[in-house]
Amino acid sequence: MSAGIVSYGAYIPRYRIKVDEIARVWGDDANSLKSGLMVYEKSLPDFDEDTATIAVEAARHAVKRSGINAQRIGAVYTGSESHPYAVKPTSTIVAEAVEATPVLTAADYEFACKAGTAAIQTCMGLVQSKMIDLGLAIGADVAQGAPGDALEYTAAAGGVAFLIGSKESEFVAVIEDTYSFTTDTPDFWRREGMPYPEHGGRFTGEPGYFKHVTHAAKGLMEKMGTKPEDYDYAVFHQPNGKFPSRAASMLGFSKEQIKPGLVVPKLGNTYSGSCMMGIAATLDQAKPGDRIFATAFGSGAGADAFSFTVTDKIEEIRNRAPTVLELLANPIYVDYATYAKHKGKIRLA
């Protein structure tokens, strides 16, 4: 019994701020930041957008692209580190808004930037064990970065939803296998009630991102007996452009393999949506038979690696919903003051 992606949908708010504008306010060197991070601009939400509205729009795109009856969805899991409520699920809002209620299970996930891929793995188990027909796994965030902190240059807004099923005739991509690598590594956290996360600076690199991503990626390839050259495309969690490029090179993947999925330079880090956005952007242009390798990373820390093979069905459903590149087109650029207003950094009495 195999599991596969039956459909996918993404959503990105239209607003963008350039790295130059943030650097202007804090007196940082924009050119050095842009070349160091390989990020040039990032998305931000409208006044009335949050993780729930982004998750709903992504989920609606996934349902629309598949053309399935949403009543078939037996589970909704939304991964995010910016759920609008501390207690009250985002997933019930999504389930109601895609008309999947009431016969389903739902819960919210949190594992820094990899809560969405943890949701995919949960759905894989549920569909393969026949507990449910279809599962909806979402990664969405309005990412937080404290004013003036390094994270502010990349923390973005966006979300991606994957419909996971077990009927091979419905797959747009077969999930051949998954492999996870998890340790207790405090590289990034946010305490209850605190508005912005804290991080360990460079500690987030080697002991966090690179250790977990490379172990999970190598572990999956060893388990499956595959090599980087067996894949047409690869996607790695993209907190910036530099980390996934370096991880790809450490593992033996080429720049061409990661190119379609590397959306961070014009989008920023959508946290729980980050790796899934890369997978969605790759599915937007992959051909039947193409193989995709993906590894998501979440601080705290863990990595989930996946191996996909794209099926003929991708051509049939791809254009029924907006592609990631279409969602990135026609941005509305704002200055730092407007950005601060949108993000609630300016508090009115």
Place this chain on the structure above:
Amino acid sequence: MITMSVPRFWRKQVARYNLIGTHCTNCGAYYYPPRNMCPTCRRGGKLENFKFSGKGEILTYTVIHTAAEGFEKQTPYVLAIVKLEEGPSLTSQIIGDPASMKIGMKVRPVFRKLGQSGEKGMIYYGTKFVPE
């Protein structure tokens, strides 16, 4: 700030999320928000739930510069009467540049935050519109 009680909002929540109104199969009229009785057919009416496509056009609009409590950050914003393609009209915020709004402009629905009951209360979600 929205001061509506939580149960009152929740009762019509599905209608707000997915533009679900009612259709009288006796006279063919469509209603949004949903009605319990067809005002034309009265006892002879036969109402069923109906999901609107969400496609519509701006009948008229105004630009809000002095907002109600809780909406101050969003000014200037557009409040419009949207006529849905099936017939009924509803009041909604239109997302977009106020200078680009036009009567007759085609719109489509989006899922947004409608408001919240302060910092501790419920967050209310539902449908707004954006230009096509």
